[in-house]
Amino acid sequence: MTGPNWEPRRLTAVKAELPEGVTPPGTRGRILHAALLLFAERGFHGTSIRDLARVTEINSATLYAHYAAKEDILAELIALGHVELYNGMLTALSTAGPSARDRLVALVRAQVHMHADYPLLAVVANNEMHALSPQKAAPALSLREQARQLLYGVLRDGVAAGEFAIGDQVLAGIALGSIGIRVANWFGPDQPYTRDQVADTFAEYALRIVCALPIKESS
Amino acid sequence: MTGPNWEPRRLTAVKAELPEGVTPPGTRGRILHAALLLFAERGFHGTSIRDLARVTEINSATLYAHYAAKEDILAELIALGHVELYNGMLTALSTAGPSARDRLVALVRAQVHMHADYPLLAVVANNEMHALSPQKAAPALSLREQARQLLYGVLRDGVAAGEFAIGDQVLAGIALGSIGIRVANWFGPDQPYTRDQVADTFAEYALRIVCALPIKESS
Amino acid sequence: MTGPNWEPRRLTAVKAELPEGVTPPGTRGRILHAALLLFAERGFHGTSIRDLARVTEINSATLYAHYAAKEDILAELIALGHVELYNGMLTALSTAGPSARDRLVALVRAQVHMHADYPLLAVVANNEMHALSPQKAAPALSLREQARQLLYGVLRDGVAAGEFAIGDQVLAGIALGSIGIRVANWFGPDQPYTRDQVADTFAEYALRIVCALPIKESS
């Protein structure tokens, strides 16, 4: 895996690869950053410890002064990604209006924002989970489930309150999640949209999917 | 990569892994089948030539009597997947009514069917492209682009004919594609839906996204 | 060993690679011919059974209908080369004058001719002997020793007859042999000499080395 990779999974040119405040200081942070780039581009098994060391500009043995194993770097990234998404959703809900409609919009926008702001992190978190042992994957899987419950809670409330008209809440939730999760695979600075334009548009689609009546000032 | 994989990417229990009529006869077909299972579960770089040989129940050297390189097995799978999707979309269009609405429904249903019927193939085709050299990836990328054009052609026609009301056709197309592509990641025999129920529901969502007026008896 | 070899040991463009009448008929002969080219260029261990098959334009398994093992092809070539040299020397002696001087000239010329006419064969016979098992090498080694004795016999006679003035017959024999054996490494159609010009010149050198008085009509 020394050579260049062929078809980039993700545009490497994204401004901020990791959320603010979560990057470890010093060498450990640079390792994590290199792993983010490489795991997103080539996958965990397509990236060697020496690839990581080369990008980080350290000796490969030095990696082990910061991480016990290659797997632990991936685990940290995947945890980071899931935390970021879940926290973003929580924050969005906390400032959203009380209606199911407002909360749904907040959740969709939060998901879009996370995937548009940290696409590499999202790609790694979504595609490389299978390379983690069950123990190392557990925290992320738990957050993933909690995030899912946030969405389904809103759907349930919206249906109960008569705000939404959907036959199958499970399929609706899947469709909504699918739209958001794929943002990481296509959005980038080369696109003629801002993150908010995408978020607004996809929130609108979400409302249509759940048949929320476009009362007045929908985005 | 001898041990079991941790977090399954895909439920292995799917009935028909490869489309009818495309599996090569004999050992070559068995190799392709093993590769489909393993690449879907562990990824290309997470699957060794010996893993493939073990599952195929042949000597690893025998692989090279049928494929020139490990990469070629992946290339064949990815080509197969893209052909299947594109042909499915073409067939669907050929039997659909002339309205943009009917054609959109046909395309969405075709995409759902392909991803529901051959989830392993879809996962490999979507997630492992980066492991192919540009040359080997080219045919599939070409088909992918052609399939995209089918969808955008329908969207364009629908907007022009006043059947659809969407502000941004590109974002609409992405959203529609996202819903369909993710089917491969969650649908399976363990789900309480038939493929047609999913196809119908997602076609309905598609119509809502493009604001097609629910004229009469839409699904 | 599929790729091209780098620095050709020998110009491949030599007219007749194998002595007349010794090439086996049919496929066996074509295999032998291919082995001659490839063993000379890349060495025995640098040439694979499939390289041989490719050049011969047969399936590699077909080789075993003609030779029991790769080593046997080499053994045949090496035997051929040694027979050719030894026979050439015998024939030369049989038509040479009775003097040691004449016989020395005949031997040197014969050695030059063989190495100039069949350089590939000579290179293989000289450089690849180490790849043969002792049993398979024995016939050639025996001929080599007999050829050596022909030369040393002439040297001995010349010294005894007062025709030659050399301190150490062994070193003189080695020097004479060295000049001849290296012909295979440099002579070719690209050289501005005929085989006879080289033979004449080197025969002259030989006479000088053994201090044969240039009586009258030396070349």
Place this chain on the structure above:
Amino acid sequence: MTGPNWEPRRLTAVKAELPEGVTPPGTRGRILHAALLLFAERGFHGTSIRDLARVTEINSATLYAHYAAKEDILAELIALGHVELYNGMLTALSTAGPSARDRLVALVRAQVHMHADYPLLAVVANNEMHALSPQKAAPALSLREQARQLLYGVLRDGVAAGEFAIGDQVLAGIALGSIGIRVANWFGPDQPYTRDQVADTFAEYALRIVCALPIKESS
């Protein structure tokens, strides 16, 4: 290539295999030493990386901490051999008398000495060049050409000065070189000659070949 080799190319029992001062320290030097022995005996393609590791008494992976590829070990040996020969010739010339005769003797003696002192190195440098890529072979080929020019310069001068009487300088140079280069193939501690006896004798032959008048007390 695990078993013993059949017909030894070279007697392994030579005292000093590599010139003083050029062996790298530590493991790298031991690898180089092992490669010298094995490449001389079995050839580059007849020696496996595991053979090298076994003789060096290291793990085969450790080789790659010291050399990037098997080919690089050969390249270093071949470079070393050509440097040694060329330097020996330069040194010999620098201490030789000004006459062409003295300089020719110096060159021949230097060539004999190098091939007698480091026969393994000479065998590798002469016989295994074909296994190097053009790039890796270039430095040695350049030195080889420079060494050739040293000899032809002396021949030219000797002819111009009337010291030598040779019809064709090219053939004379080839003959002289042939005698020296073959020393590596037969000289060894089992021979009843010292290196200087061989050098003196072959220098004498050289003078005869170029028809240098044996003025006074030539060796």
Place this chain on the structure above:
DNA sequence: TATGAATGAGGCTTCATTCAT
């Protein structure tokens, strides 16, 4: 004769990891 498929052994090289310095 000829071949496609098969195989056990081994080719060169890289893997993730450890350890003495």
Place this chain on the structure above:
DNA sequence: GATGAATGAAGCCTCATTCAT
């Protein structure tokens, strides 16, 4: 912290050879 050297295992692939057809 950092590193060069070391290692056992494994990476992909080719080896010479066999065999049923």
